[in-house]
Amino acid sequence: MINVENIKKSFSGQVILDEINLKIPSGEILAILGESGTGKSVLLKTIMGLLKPDGGKVEIDGVNMTKLPERKKLDLRKKIGYLFQEGALYDFMNVFENIAFPLKEHTKLSRGDIKEKVLNVLKVVDLEGVEAKYPTELSGGMKKRVGLARSIILDCKVLLCDEPTSGLDPIRSRDISDLIRDVSKKINCTTVITSHDIENAFRVSDRLALLREGKFVAIGTQQDLESSEDLFVKDFIR
Ligand SMILES: Nc1ncnc2c1ncn2[C@@H]1O[C@H](COP(=O)(O)OP(=O)(O)OP(=O)(O)O)[C@@H](O)[C@H]1O
Ligand SMILES: [Mg+2]
Numbered sequence: 117m118i119n120v121e122n123i124k125k126s127f128s129g130q131v132i133l134d135e136i137n138l139k140i141p142s143g144e145i146l147a148i149l150g151e152s153g154t155g156k157s158v159l160l161k162t163i164m165g166l167l168k169p170d171g172g173k174v175e176i177d178g179v180n181m182t183k184l185p186e187r188k189k190l191d192l193r194k195k196i197g198y199l200f201q202e203g204a205l206y207d208f209m210n211v212f213e214n215i216a217f218p219l220k221e222h223t224k225l226s227r228g229d230i231k232e233k234v235l236n237v238l239k240v241v242d243l244e245g246v247e248a249k250y251p252t253e254l255s256g257g258m259k260k261r262v263g264l265a266r267s268i269i270l271d272c273k274v275l276l277c278d279e280p281t282s283g284l285d286p287i288r289s290r291d292i293s294d295l296i297r298d299v300s301k302k303i304n305c306t307t308v309i310t311s312h313d314i315e316n317a318f319r320v321s322d323r324l325a326l327l328r329e330g331k332f333v334a335i336g337t338q339q340d341l342e343s344s345e346d347l348f349v350k351d352f353i354r
């Protein structure tokens with residue numbers, strides 16, 4: 117379970133997150149919606165502990181991430197899969213090495229076990245046979261899949277995906293949305309995605325939260341949002 121409580125974050129005097137609250141039960145997939153520049157990525161990075169909030173706290177399974185010493189934070193972060201908005205694959209490593217990287221860094225698994233795990237996760241994301249390719253040889257959709265494979269390789273409890281469908285065509289967007297839902301439910305991890313792609317956000321998530329001017333203006337299921345009387349909500353999901 118993720119508990120975001122009274123999180124405040126400003127950059128040079130500009131308030132991005134204005135004491136926001138959000139509870140995400142274990143195993144749920146929640147989508148954070150909002151216009152470009154509203155702070156979706158900032159919120160995700162704050163949950164991950166990559167950004168320090170000015171106030172409030174983030175708890176993951178009862179552990180206060182914001183208060184944790186750096187060393188312990190690193191330990192907890194291993195349980196969090198993060199799919200970066202930009203993909204963030206290492207261009208000098210091939211697909212196999214990219215996905216194996218967290219295992220080599222954080223586990224003492226043998227080479228044989230690492231190989232087995234990597235080939236398995238490549239199957240999960242439907243990318244068998246590309247392990248020797250380099251990121252520059254992959255399409256945008258394939259890169260997202262490799263990124264997803266890398267973010268779930270450490271058996272994560274929490275999966276954070278920043279704009280998983282951005283830059284993809286409608287079919288690939290749907291594919292990656294279904295894949296995230298599949299994987300998330302299969303490994304039973306609490307999942308947060310950010311998106312301004314409403315259709316796929318509906319497709320992938322159990323609930324959605326709409327961010328505007330530092331606050332959530334709506335939190336609920338697709339039906340809740342569709343029956344909202346709020347003009348901004350109506351306009352946003354139209
Ligand atoms: N490290 C930073 N330093 C200063 N300002 C930042 C930093 N990160 C984000 N911001 C600012 O915070 C605001 C929110 O940025 P954020 O990246 O969270 O938007 P977003 O909702 O993810 O947008 P998009 O849909 O385009 O990805 C922007 O005004 C951005 O310029
Ligand atoms: Mg963003």
